[in-house]
Amino acid sequence: MELLITKNISKSYAAHQALDDVSISIPEQTIFGLLGPNGAGKTTLIRIITQIITHDTGEVIFNGQPMTLKLTEQIGYLPEERGLYKKMKVGEQLLYLARLKGLNRSDAVKRIKAWFKKLDISAWWDKNIEDLSKGMQQKVQFVATVLHEPKLIILDEPFSGFDPVNANVIKDEILELREKGATIIFSTHRMESVEELCDHIAMINKSKKILDGSKKDIKDSFKTNTYIVEHDQKIELANGSFVIDQQEQIDEEHYQSQVKILNGHTSNDLLSALIPTSQIISFKEKIPSINDIFISHVKSQDHE
Amino acid sequence: MNKIGLIISREYLTRVRKKSFIIMTIIGPLLFAALIILPTWLASQDGEQKVIEVLDESGAFQDKFQDTESVSFRYITGDLESAKERVPNETTFGLLYIPVIEVDDPTGISLYTLSNPSIVIVKTIKRTIENELEEIKLTRSGIDKETLASLKSDISVDTISLSTSGEEKASSSGAASVAGYLGSFLIYFFIFYYGAQIMRGVIEEKTNRILEVIISSVRPMQLMLGKIIGVAAVGLTQFVLWVMLTFAISSLVASVFGIEASASAQMGTQAQDVPMGEIDNIMSSLTSLNFPVIIGVFLFYFLGGYLMYGALFAAVGSAVDSDADSQQFMFPITIPLIFSIVVLGAVLKDPDGSLAFWMSMIPLTSPVVMMMRTPFGVPEWQLALSMLLLIGGFLFTSWVAGRIYRVGILMHGTKVNYKTLAKWFVLKN
Structure with missing residues (x-):
């Protein structure tokens, strides 16, 4: 079942088309990667989903109903440009933000305390935000985003400002939230975290959606049936079943080759062809990274 | 509580708890109160009766200076230089010197003091001398006090605003x-x-x-x-x-x-002259x-x-x-x-x-x-x-x-x- 569907969303500012007919659907309890270069329209799409701005045409369906302001109480949004009231105490601030999301006071206090315990930051309740380090502030901000147990969590570049240790803590929290039933939209242009976390992705470039689907399907569709082989002798494959794209000596005794298997043949055929010519050290399929797909797509569109 | 209420209470509470608000709230009234109290307090600081010695060489002002709450006058004789050396001191506040003066051109009247005299004292002295000179001049012109008093007329205009209901009200x-x-x-x-x-x-x-x-x-x-x-x-x-x-x-x-x-x-x-x-x-x-x-x-x-x-x-x-x-x-x-x-x-x-x-x-x-x-x-x-x-x-x-x-x-x-x-x-x- 889809938690969130946007149908043919378009939005334009005076002279600038920010979104052009963008449709995405986000399955429940998945991590959905929203990818695109800066200025592609990711933030505009998120702001339309969170009802911060309105769209010109199209529809946003949340949990089977058209999106309303009331329904945004079930969304937790961590904007890219984020911050908190500097002169307000951590506890009070979280309480305020949670109650704006419709939580009552005693529930909010209980949940804040639970989160503080979990992230080991209980001593911060009475501290002013301005007395915390940037990374600590980000942690508080993350808690503020998920405190009201939203069905949909939207994270815009969530790891910026975190050191690797804390980034890992947050990553684990994100995965745990998904286990508990939350759906997460994860907007970023940092591909390594997408590779690691996302189940589904959509790519936006120049206001248009250029690609979407499950991560596995997308990667499969970009496979070229190419294998990476490491071996200790130079190889030459004379028959017409395989093409050596590239061969290089990586050190004195090792070579690495990329071999494309032509139609009708399998990886085992390639292996049996290689074995007589050289000692095989490793053999694996070349799977394109999301980063490669992303860059090749953006580049090819730029050339058009 | 609805959301606008939450926003109002946050805006209110964070501001009211600020140090600057608390300081303003305390200092403001202190300033206002000071504005109200200070003038009267300063005026009352002259409360101690001060003694001024009067050296009147003209002889026209003998017993004319009336003691008030804040100042009393004592007449002395002698020459100015020795009087100046003797007073002012701890018991006398100052020395008022009146030389022989022309009624039409009274110059050379001086008040010698150690600390600055208050306006009230200077005014008292000035008024006394002026009144005395005025009287001398009146006598010279042949007019006595009673005649003068009968010449003066005292008028005050009461302003009364008429309301549409025809009711009359004193207004100011x-x-x-x-x-x-x-x-x-x-x-x-x-x-x-x-x-x-x-x-x-x-x-x-x-x-x-x-x-x-x-x-x-x-x-x-x-x-x-x-x-x-x-x-x-x-x-x-x-x-x-x-x-x-x-x-x-x-x-x-x-x-x-x-x-x-x-x-x-x-x-x-001060208000003695003003009718009740x-x-x-x-x-x-x-x-x-x-x-x-x-x-x-x-x-x-x-x-x-x-x-x-x-x-x-x-x-x-x-x-x-x-x-x-x-x-x-x-x-x-x-x-x-x-x-x-x-x-x-x-x-x-x-x-x-x-x-x-x-x-x-x-x-x-x-x-x-x-x-x-x-x-x-x-x-x-x-x-x-x-x-x-x-x-x-x-x-x-x-x-x-x-x-x-x-x-x-x-x-x-x-x-x-x-x-x-x-x-x-x-x-x-």
């Missing part, structure tokens, strides 16, 4: 002016001070980047109105605390030091001011004016990235306010004139100007129309401000001018 334009000025300036100050607080609050949220988090929970308009109302509550709290504390402190200090008693005693000596009837007149004209109406009108324009300008201040805050950038937009907002203060004098001269009428109708100037007119009595239809227009003005400015605000708060680093504002205003939702 003095009391009305004071009430008008006080109310007008308070409104002016309140709009400026707390309007700027709204603006700074919006800029703070913008630069803190918390805005986007909040407007994913509430509508921008709710946030804007919540802030304006929250800050208004802070202003009202401060105002009420000031009035109460000023009253408490001044009456406390007065009772502790017994100033009121001595002050009124002093007033009594006149004091009664002033008191009755004070009570003739229609205080319930004045206070009601004050509160209405106090809040109405603030709300209308507050929306504009919020819009300015949303359009800029820092306090410094706000100057160019603040200017047109402050012009009508400053203008209404500038014309107060003219309004006072003719509280029912056409200038006063029109400026008390235009919502941008009516809060200050109508407050000035009210103590003099304003026809009910004018008051009602002006209030309606102010409410309309508030609705209009918050509509305009809301349209700019909703776009402005999401804009960072854009160079904003009036053209941009206009563009934001017409931008569809």
